[in-house]
Amino acid sequence: MENSSDFMLYRLIQDKDKDALEQLYDRYEKILFSFLLKMTEDRALAEEAMQEVFIKIWRGTGEYDESKGKFTSWLFTMSRNSAIDLIRKRKKPTVPLDEINDMADGDSSVEQKAEWQEQKDQIQTAVERLSAEQQKMIQLFYFKGHTHEAIAEICDLPLGTVKSRIRLALGKLKKSLHGVQEGGAIDD
Template structure:
């Protein structure tokens, strides 16, 4: 978490509306893009963004810097909000295969990191993942499938799916840090 994000978050915890507005300005486009990838629905995506910032303001869940980056925490809240809204409205997530057929050159993970990383770096970093890890990441994050749904679809034990997701994220994080030329930090 950057010093600026950390300070803004601390101020939001003390009900500083200007701090919330600053975080909104910084992350609204990222959260909307991420939500739209999952829902393929503009209205639902806007609702997801509003839900994320309402949860931030009402402190439904607290950020813990020892568990990862602030932006990743916001994306997780957005992912969960999108899944909840799609289930509530009985919407189905836009299938990755259909989107890829329409937009063949667009990498599915690019927008998640676009605020920080260049698209080519992310695309290259994904190549270090094993195919089965890439597949579970796509199903989990972009098709909004639950661990159980992924296990059923891939005919794998639930524990294997959870392990692949964990390992894939760890490998991706390590690769991104390596490509940045930095050392692994525990933010």
């Protein structure tokens, strides 16, 4: 297996061959890390992105199709996308719903601050009316900044289910915030 092609190693990894994963990792560790470090300018972020890539390969969530191009192109594209996701995640504010602070600047009028507080309370009430599952999806996606894929992994749910629950929750929030439904719990 020492001189195995990347594609052969990839196929062995799909069959949960740890030696194949180790060999693929050893083959690309230095160049991928260098690429990710240059891209992120952050050693920890580069390491995290690289780890995500190999976890995706191991779990089979990152699928390579030999007919669509070279393995190395796919590997670098997947690495680039993982780095971009992590960079975006770090830039996205992660404010828990119950800790939304007054975001108005110090020069804002009392009226603006009161309006913000009222909007915050309305959003919090609307979210509290959602089912526990939908609240969790909204918390993870909007207030913790997780991607759909990350939520699927965290909750051990299919990606389509996560997207559907978020879409359903948003629809219910929209109705609630526009006064269509008043009081009580929002139905599932």
